[in-house]
Amino acid sequence: MANLHAPRISLPVHPGLIARTSEFAHSRPAAQAPVFFSAGTEIYAQGERCSGLYKIEFGAVRVYRLLSDGRRQISSFHLAGETFGFEADSVHHFFAEAICATGVHVMHSANNLSSELLPLALKSLVRAQEHLLVLGRQNAIERIAAFLSDMAERQGGLKQVDLPMSRADIGDYLGLTIETVSRVFSRLKQKGVIRLPSLRCVEIAKWQVLQDMAA
Amino acid sequence: MANLHAPRISLPVHPGLIARTSEFAHSRPAAQAPVFFSAGTEIYAQGERCSGLYKIEFGAVRVYRLLSDGRRQISSFHLAGETFGFEADSVHHFFAEAICATGVHVMHSANNLSSELLPLALKSLVRAQEHLLVLGRQNAIERIAAFLSDMAERQGGLKQVDLPMSRADIGDYLGLTIETVSRVFSRLKQKGVIRLPSLRCVEIAKWQVLQDMAA
DNA sequence: CGGCAAAATTGACTTAAATCAATTCTTCCG
DNA sequence: CGGAAGAATTGATTTAAGTCAATTTTGCCG
Structure with missing residues (x-):
């Protein structure tokens, strides 16, 4: 999965979400059909209810917050193979958007094994804390x-x-x-x-x- | 530009650890005797092996990283009742010091219930990500x-x-x-x-x- | 192809925060 | 109590990065 560029496939005119329905097509517990998002489209929004975690199949994602006057801070980028969407409660505190054409697996809480989640969450935590050093100093x-x-x-x-x-x-x-x-x-x-x-x-x-x- | 001057970081001269031994005194699973640290003393150092999580009984703690030239970024402060010390692997990526006279409970991994840990880790994560907005924008x-x-x-x-x-x-x-x-x-x-x-x-x-x- | 819009680069100038430099407070220890 | 050391405040000046303003480049679509 080296090429992270948005492939120049023809994309649907309006909504970026191409195939969210496929999510329900075959519901095997471990791996579901990926959900596709075209470049620049929203995966979730601040205030929205969490629907699970997201594992990137291909593409790239930005997770960010906004200030009321429009200033934006991207807290993390996520590439193929990485998992994002961790939140402290059942509501999203951030926005997530596909940077380019992106496929993600949505992992609903039913699938969640805490024992697998904790290491991922901790990795995100250390990453964020290390990024604080960059921004602060x-x-x-x-x-x-x-x-x-x-x-x-x-x-x-x-x-x-x-x-x-x-x-x-x-x-x-x-x-x-x-x-x-x-x-x-x-x-x-x-x-x-x-x-x-x-x-x-x-x-x-x-x-x-x-x-x-x-x- | 950041400040390039190291000298204001007071490295702990000699561990002001007052009662680390009590950590080994009685190893009951749930609540152990608190460990005391006097103002300005190191609780753990970057590179040191993790020995568990820390719950603050009283006092306050700073968790930080250093750049080679001495610039310091404090990634979080922790007050009484809060838990810190999360790491992605078995080695500390940060330093932790008592800001003032502080008592902590050391919770060894044996005690860890992932189900209780995950929410705490996630809270730290959201906190760190929100702090990114402050530092960045x-x-x-x-x-x-x-x-x-x-x-x-x-x-x-x-x-x-x-x-x-x-x-x-x-x-x-x-x-x-x-x-x-x-x-x-x-x-x-x-x-x-x-x-x-x-x-x-x-x-x-x-x-x-x-x-x-x-x- | 060709032309247009968006993205990126580059330059001139401004500004928020850093740096440098004195004071002025605290605190705490003999 | 006194005075010394460290912490904090305040002021003058510098500077890194931001803002404003043109270009230039890229890539998109007929």
Whole structure:
């Protein structure tokens, strides 16, 4: 599942949800048919009732909160194979959207084995706490370097890293503006640390330098 | 830019652990004798092996990470009644220190009922994710307002709020410098939103205004 | 293809918060 | 009590990142 780009399949005009009904098609306990979401569509919204956890089959998801004036903080990105949708109670405190064409398995609470859930929840917790360090104490270059390192690692440590999300998404994840994200990318490129074969693809040329920048 | 100066982090000189031995004294499953830590002493360190969860009997704790150059991010404060020490694996990824004289119950994994742990872990997760919004997208005044509101709420919503931590701790929690924290406190005081009967005590005079500031 | 809209980049300028630098409070210990 | 050390406050100045404003690039669709 290397290619995280939205495949250029023709998508339904209006709602992003293509096949939520398939969820009910065959209900085997462990693996249900995946639910599909097209790029930019909502998976759940703040205030909505939780309907379980989501495991990504393919694609990518952003989980975020909004302030009343529209400022957005993306708290996490999720890639293929990852599980998201943890909440403290039965209501969602966040929004989740498909970044590109995405298929997810919805795991209803009936399926939940706490013993399997806890490790996943704890992993999310440590991830979030580590991200706090980035947002609280690192400068723009360090944030981008940490982000790229993380993305690379989660994609198997290959040189070529897929960035399914826009610069705006990256900015809202790292607490920066689009312009600052863009400028840092340019600087890293100019320094020969990364190459940008295309907008949504980064090639890490100097891994160690990037790692060091992430501090 | 972040502050690059390490020196304000006081590393625990020699463990101020007063009564860790009591941890081994009587190992009843449910409630053990509390372990005491004096102000500023280490409860656990990054890299150390996890020995369970910690429930605070009295006092307050800061959980934090450090960058190599000494920058510190406090990811959470914990007050009496709260549980901390969750990790994704058997090794601590964070440091924990007593802010003031503190008593904790150490709950060894043997005692752990996943069914009770998961909700606590999830609460920590949502808390951390909400803090990401503060660090990523809120300005200094909003951060302090959010912090004070949170502390007040966790202390039962009384007007008088206890701040066991120093300005430096608050700064390292909110991603601000001591100076900025101090200036915002002064401004809030001058505006009549809060009063400062003493350094470690805040009285919230205009609750609604504070809430609105937290955005 | 070609043209249009959205996304990204780049540059000039502004600003919020950091840094640097004195004071002024606390606290606490002899 | 007194005075020293650490904590907090306050002020002057700097700076990293934000804002505003054009371009330029990309990718989409007829």
